[in-house]
Amino acid sequence: MVPAGPVRPDGTLLAVHAHPDDESLATGALLATWAATAPVTLVTCTRGERGEVIDTPSHPTGLARLEGDGPALAAHRERELAAALEALGVRDHLFLDRCGYEIDRSERVQSGDLIPTADGGGQERYEDSGMVWVRPGIAGPAPDSGPTAFVRVPLDDAAARLAGVVRARRPAVVATYEAGGGYGHPDHVRAHQVTVRALELAADPAAAVVGTPWAVPERWEVVEPVAAVRAARRALGDDAAVRRLVAAHGLALADPDGALPPVAVPQQELERSGRVTVDVAPVLDQVLAALAAHATQVQHAGRTNGADRHVLARYALSNGVLAPLLATASLRRVPVAGTTPVGSAR
Template structure:
């Protein structure tokens, strides 16, 4: 039996604009092709992202980068065929009674190639500094609003260790338990048990969506080159693993 059997709607939870396409673009295109309703929650605007050398370079470190990345996300989600997207901290992804909150990209440092760790200069606006209970309550509000058949986000290592990815894994797992929504992790490689979806038929759709994120990456045939120069193949195989859940309350989740 497949994880996607009987699924009619899916919420994907990602940390920054472009994560949805790089990691799960092919899966999103497949879900859409199957007639499944697909929603996206993005936690931050990726304010601290490095910018590809070229005409957008001057945006790095400015407020204009946030606006550019919002625009890029709009284009990518249209290319992928998503039904609707949301920002964490804004209704309906905001706990009842709280004023809107704009969570900021926490930044990262490279520990070694392929593994990221926390930035040394994140401030109180950073996603990782926000109370876990508050962030979890925001996501819970959206899950209650949408009532998806399945919520999908990162594994406990955040894919490659980015602190915002790790944070959103923990938030999603806790909120899913509290709202009784099945949760599936994105498995980063085939060394772990998972259901794998090989989706090469969606390569062109994913490439088109990736081109929308021009501040962060460049598409070269079947590969992308990130702003930092890292080169990787366009991902069209996605592994998912269902996470066993036990009910808990998002308002009592302990902070780290």
């Protein structure tokens, strides 16, 4: 087990995210910190085909035409993702629907032989399921997700592909969202479910998954302490420069005392489970560069004036609500249940 406290990169980190930009928003500091000294693999489940495109007078991208054009937006977001990963120092990336795997009980493929296939093994692409904002900072399911939406992919189909990646890359730790998907996006919730099931399959010698079984002892879930989130929201509202930015560009500030998304958990709960922390300041420039790379999805990302040492930067998504980037990123350690430790992940 990894000790609680500051992150100590050792072995391979596997991060699982739903769309391009999630890796930078949710785990940018973790990826940049780990990639500086140890291997990182990122698996992205979809290409964000149904994402909203920010193209406003205060954040002009000239790309509004891409919204609603799934293939064109997917291609563009792949390029944004590549630029973001370059900024973070992540060199190993796979789209989940293009992770080739074979079922062969008689001759197991050795670790490292998993190869992302060009055609996805003949499978349809996993596509963005879409979402709607149901209240500030909280997303819900779109009413019109299509037949190729990620949420409609059978759980074990997607999980078997990810399990093949786990067996091939043999990570020490797997990081993804908590069960609520961070802020409720249905693809985030599904990515959590797929990750949980994939770790079970990867460790199970009887599972029809390519490669030698590999047990990951724990997964890390992206969370934030409730008190820290409320204090950070309050600090943004107290920052004169931030208030000028909000007024000049028609943005909004989240209510410090309002409802919080699932990513926010009580401090006591986080400490009981074992909290892993990441110091964001040393990699802040990399994280901001990665956020800037996702220009269709993220706007007004930049440093704050330093008046509050717990808030280093701010950014907004398509909803125009300015969010704080905390000085300390947090992850909750969750033991992987129901696995037989057939290999050591450390």
